[in-house]
Amino acid sequence: MRIAFLGTPEFALPVLQMLIDRPGVTLAVFTQPDRPVGRKAILTPPPVKQLAERHGIPVFQFEKIRSEEGVAALEAFAPDLMVTAAFGQLLGAKNLAVPKFGTINVHGSLLPSYRGASPIQTAILNGDRVTGVTTMFTDIGMDTGDMLLRQEVEIAADDTYETLSEKLSVVGASLLSETLDRLEAGTLTRIPQNNAEATVCHLITKQDGKIDFAESVKKCHDRIRAMNPWPVAYAMLDGQPLKLYEAAPSDLPLDDASCGTLKVVGKKLYVRCLDGYLNIRSLQCPGKKRMSAESYLCGCNLDGKQLV
16 A cells, blocks of 8 residues: 655654555655754654654655645655645645545644644643543544544653653554555544533643743643643742752642742752642753753742742
8 A cells, every 4th residue: 555644743653654664555755854953953854754764764754744835745656545644734625635535633632622723731721630642534624634543642641742742652553553544444434523521721821931920830840741842831939940850749838928839848849839838859940951950949049939
């Protein structure tokens, strides 16, 4: 089977690796262009491109796969099937018309919940305890196509966007493998989504990392987890952004301090939230490397200062 794979970040890697290892598959990879990364803005190929090139798989990169050039490249490859996983671009009708058997997407939620660009981060932000992966046929809408297979995944209390993505990507690869088995056997069942139960999540931006400590400890903790490793949760300290990577709820007794007040107890750093104190474990101030809160406290006194 000729398969055009469309994906970009780390989430897509287990899916691509499964397709590479699957017997009888001829692959071409379509991904986003190389982007500048880090302070030095070093032009870096996306993870999917790096994996594909290590295996000698042809790679095509387009700012817009819906462009004439993008459609032409897909048509030239003439895939039987397209598979997408965190590609990062919307497909047009001309793209979807290319593959003989349609386009299957690996989506990081239990559809119809969390259609859109940030299903994994949104599940953590909302304090969910369970999420999952859905394979689906792609149509012209935003994750509105018929569902194929779904598998639930538990969200651990300390899961971050990074760790949960890793779990879901592995499940997604396995689920896609089963989906392809059933497709080839002619036993794949299409299940229309119930649009009345659908929820939509927006594209996460850096502004979504801003923490409001007038919210509960759980809400603040969930935001820190959801924004790690990108865009990273933050609050302002003395007019400068302080990035917060890791935290944990604590049993520190409540007092009359206002929300956002920092408190140092021994070698531990806490911040007052609406209903309790959150233990800050890992942070980064401007111009410095990420470090533990304990190391940060060795060089400054934060007790009584305010995060806003």
